[in-house]
Amino acid sequence: MMDRRSFLRTLSVGIIGSQVIDPRELFASLPAGGPTGGPALSVVKGADPTAATGTAIAALGGMGKFVSRGDVVIVKPNIGWDRTPEQGANTNPAVVAALVALALEAGAKKVKVFDNTCNTDRRCYERCGIAAAAKAAGADVFFVEERKLKKVDLKGEKIKEWPVYTDALEVDKIINVPVAKHHTLARVTLSMKNLMGLVGGNRNLLHQKIDVNVVDLAGYFKPTLTVLDAVRVLKRNGPQGGNVKDVEMRNTVAASTDSVAIDAYGATLFGMTGDDLGFVREAYGRGLGEKDLSKVNLIEKNLS
Amino acid sequence: MATQQKMSRLKKARIVSQTVFFLLFLFLLTRTEYHGRDTIGYPVKVFLELDPLVFLSTLLSSHTVAPGMFLSFIVIGITVVLGRGFCGWFCPLGTLNDMVGALRRKKVPKETRLDTHGVKFKYYLLVGILVAAVFQFHFAGVLDPISLIIRSFAVGIAAAGDYLTHSLFGLLYSTGVGAVTAVSEPVYEFLRTHVISFEQRSFVQGTFIGLLFIGVLALNFVRKRFWCRFLCPLGALLGLLSRFSLLNHKLEEAACDDCKLCLTTCAGGARPNAGGEWRGSECVMCMNCESICPQQAIRWQFGRPKPEYRRTDLKRRYLLGAGVGGLAGLAIMRVSPARGHADPKLIRPPGSVEEPEFLRRCVKCGECMKVCITNGLQPTLFQAGFEGIWSPLLVPRIGYCEYNCTLCGQVCPTDAIVELDLETKKRTRIGQAFIDSGRCLPHAFGLDCIVCEEHCPTAPKAILFEHELIADEEGERELKLPYIDPEQCIGCGICETVCPVGGEAAVRVNSVGEDRSPTNRFLL
Numbered sequence: 034m035m036d037r038r039s040f041l042r043t044l045s046v047g048i049i050g051s052q053v054i055d056p057r058e059l060f061a062s063l064p065a066g067g068p069t070g071g072p073a074l075s076v077v078k079g080a081d082p083t084a085a086t087g088t089a090i091a092a093l094g095g096m097g098k099f100v101s102r103g104d105v106v107i108v109k110p111n112i113g114w115d116r117t118p119e120q121g122a123n124t125n126p127a128v129v130a131a132l133v134a135l136a137l138e139a140g141a142k143k144v145k146v147f148d149n150t151c152n153t154d155r156r157c158y159e160r161c162g163i164a165a166a167a168k169a170a171g172a173d174v175f176f177v178e179e180r181k182l183k184k185v186d187l188k189g190e191k192i193k194e195w196p197v198y199t200d201a202l203e204v205d206k207i208i209n210v211p212v213a214k215h216h217t218l219a220r221v222t223l224s225m226k227n228l229m230g231l232v233g234g235n236r237n238l239l240h241q242k243i244d245v246n247v248v249d250l251a252g253y254f255k256p257t258l259t260v261l262d263a264v265r266v267l268k269r270n271g272p273q274g275g276n277v278k279d280v281e282m283r284n285t286v287a288a289s290t291d292s293v294a295i296d297a298y299g300a301t302l303f304g305m306t307g308d309d310l311g312f313v314r315e316a317y318g319r320g321l322g323e324k325d326l327s328k329v330n331l332i333e334k335n336l337s
Numbered sequence: 338m339a340t341q342q343k344m345s346r347l348k349k350a351r352i353v354s355q356t357v358f359f360l361l362f363l364f365l366l367t368r369t370e371y372h373g374r375d376t377i378g379y380p381v382k383v384f385l386e387l388d389p390l391v392f393l394s395t396l397l398s399s400h401t402v403a404p405g406m407f408l409s410f411i412v413i414g415i416t417v418v419l420g421r422g423f424c425g426w427f428c429p430l431g432t433l434n435d436m437v438g439a440l441r442r443k444k445v446p447k448e449t450r451l452d453t454h455g456v457k458f459k460y461y462l463l464v465g466i467l468v469a470a471v472f473q474f475h476f477a478g479v480l481d482p483i484s485l486i487i488r489s490f491a492v493g494i495a496a497a498g499d500y501l502t503h504s505l506f507g508l509l510y511s512t513g514v515g516a517v518t519a520v521s522e523p524v525y526e527f528l529r530t531h532v533i534s535f536e537q538r539s540f541v542q543g544t545f546i547g548l549l550f551i552g553v554l555a556l557n558f559v560r561k562r563f564w565c566r567f568l569c570p571l572g573a574l575l576g577l578l579s580r581f582s583l584l585n586h587k588l589e590e591a592a593c594d595d596c597k598l599c600l601t602t603c604a605g606g607a608r609p610n611a612g613g614e615w616r617g618s619e620c621v622m623c624m625n626c627e628s629i630c631p632q633q634a635i636r637w638q639f640g641r642p643k644p645e646y647r648r649t650d651l652k653r654r655y656l657l658g659a660g661v662g663g664l665a666g667l668a669i670m671r672v673s674p675a676r677g678h679a680d681p682k683l684i685r686p687p688g689s690v691e692e693p694e695f696l697r698r699c700v701k702c703g704e705c706m707k708v709c710i711t712n713g714l715q716p717t718l719f720q721a722g723f724e725g726i727w728s729p730l731l732v733p734r735i736g737y738c739e740y741n742c743t744l745c746g747q748v749c750p751t752d753a754i755v756e757l758d759l760e761t762k763k764r765t766r767i768g769q770a771f772i773d774s775g776r777c778l779p780h781a782f783g784l785d786c787i788v789c790e791e792h793c794p795t796a797p798k799a800i801l802f803e804h805e806l807i808a809d810e811e812g813e814r815e816l817k818l819p820y821i822d823p824e825q826c827i828g829c830g831i832c833e834t835v836c837p838v839g840g841e842a843a844v845r846v847n848s849v850g851e852d853r854s855p856t857n858r859f860l861l
Binding site: 115241 | 371373507510511535710711739740741742778784785786787788790791792794795796797798802817835836837
């Protein structure tokens, strides 16, 4: 386990390194006024997920653009399964830890990390490596508890009243950190479906009309920032895999304020486009973001 | 209470010993839980391993002994040399009986018929249990005190304590008062991480088993240590073993003024006041008599026991009757279809040996149910016949068998559940899932649902899809109809646990196909 100091060093090397590579590009990449006028999407390749994450955020203008001093921030990884990082079923712990550190550095009062898991929560938190890594980076890591759920009107197309975790209601910024995975029903699971971890109730019912439901969640929670972990991409047997042969090393981290654009990009990792995914079409239709990657201000970097 | 008399050093030592071992017992109980590591790092089954009755009855019924159970020779050795001190100094149920008994003020100044003859009952019970065990009918666990207290705590008393704790802190949290939650939440976090169960546990029969245990404790109001005196088969076994022990109670008859204070305070039924009538095998060495005697006429000394001192008068014809009773009990309890026809719902935990052998080993201690991380392991009632009462079965609607977990096999004291390495466990089939297409959302209603497949932990998955094009008001679309690959399914039951169809799930696990049985199958 990396200690906090050397961890921050790696992070800053990633950030500074990216500036050394091409400072003009970094400057030009500020989200609001990119050359195309569309949302900015940074895609960084690099063998070190910590540095790749730092660079992806720096390319969007740095964490300070998204997190203000005194903010309470949720960094929401996918901790769905009792699997190890190598199996690619949960978000990469280094990516999560990097975001926690960056948010704290940007002045966040508190960074919370949690997920409503599918396997036993204690096993998932332990084996995915996220609990330890996020704690070491300074986050509050805790489990979802029944008593902390509150019924809320999500005002969705399909989901109306639904129990939501109170921490997800009393929060300033949500940073959504999904992992790119195969999924039999939604075809792939990316950022929007990852928000299911913020709600309780009989979530398994949400699979009926899943494309509509996950967009309901995206429309309600509106994450400030979405960071897609594509360091390891689970190509088959998703969403929990189990066989490392189903995992492809992509060493990629993508970030954007636009979760539709992120998911449209994520589709390309599986040889599809955003238009192939029902929830991307649905979200685009509701005006939640851009699905056409040609209209996105794409900032690509390669650290290796 | 004889307040004028100071407590003797031996009695103080006994109380210290009881406190230490009782706290150890509770501590190990709290360790019988997943704490972030795949192995249980504490000897949580050591009380059962030290138990000579568990050793003897398991040996007789199954002709096998788990290696750890040889620890019971420590207790056997101590008892043979020093006497039945196990009951007075070590046994957590004895300690709890002492605690409850202390609430009772009334003294019994003289021996009644119950005291004279009741003490023999436990020996007859022991004989019945052991005779049945010879015929491979393992019933000791139901009445063994260590098994009894662990089971009762695991599925009844501790679960009730957890309920109170979880509710109390839930209530404090719901007040929403910052000053309250600032204190209560960290305390709660500590308790649920280290002391109580992490999540509220619930058990089929938890109330019943808990109440039975409270009944055992309530008997202290009839006689102090009622259980230990009259019922405990382990106490009887240790009583027999202590017959020739060398540490003896000695009454200076010249100094005794026959005040009978010692009789009123005796925790066994050993007649400390009555020189020649002394019943050594009933003495739990509580040291109350020595401590309370105003004349200091009672001492403890090493030496060869006088044979007449040690006897509890057992009648041959009752002993014979007890043996016949054991056989009759065995026969009547086996008039059950469970032996020939496996109950489809009797899903045993992974690593369980074949059913007849399982019944010969399981002592119904409930350790596996306590440690099961999903709460899926539950006590049986009659699913395994009467002889299998309170043995473990998986109830997937309550909790599934966690794919990467091997804890139940680690805590089983008698190898009824053999500890499996993780890779073997992942391939061990405990049953088979069946889809009920009349209830399944895609099959029966044309609705999208892949929840069972999504949760299926095997790689490749045991749940696959047939694709069917259907047309409804939204146009033509593809529907995924789940089906099961019996080659891959291990019967873990997560599909049944998570199936969104309420009530009876649309995918259910049966025990058929379990690896441990050569007959309970459906594939060629």
